[in-house]
Amino acid sequence: MRWILPFLMALAACNTPGPHFRGLPATTVTVDGSTFDVRVRGRLAEALRTNMEYAPRFGPIRRRAAKAMELVSGCKVKEVRGDQALATGILDCGKGGPPIDQLKPQGEYSCYTLDSYVSPATHELVLDVDCTVI
Secondary structure, eight states, rough: OHHHHHHHHHHHHTOOOOOOOOOSOOOEETTTEEEEEEETTTTEEEEOOOOOOOOHHHHHHHHHHHHHHHHHHHHHHEEEESSSSSEEEEEOOOOOOGGGGGOOOOOOOEEEEEEEEEOTOOOOOEEEEEEEEE
């Protein structure tokens, strides 16, 4: 019976945003098969992956999470940190960007990769993604 409380605590933490993003509404976005709950506060965005994937690597998940954060925030993502389940992005909205704290979620998105290639300059995978509001 001792294992019940730790099990319930671990289960409750599976779909919980980080402390900085608690209490904020989430926008659900699907990018290339990965579904995220995205929250934005200030110059940070959080993408919590909510779907199951078999043995996901952070490289592909990082790119999908960054795209999801860009769709919700309207800003470029400078850097993404975290892991396959919870990623935090640092936003770059420029001087003329929208005020981040006042952005409202725009609904759910469904995105599909149209094309991809490896950038010769950065050696990173570049995705051409088509997204529609669901």
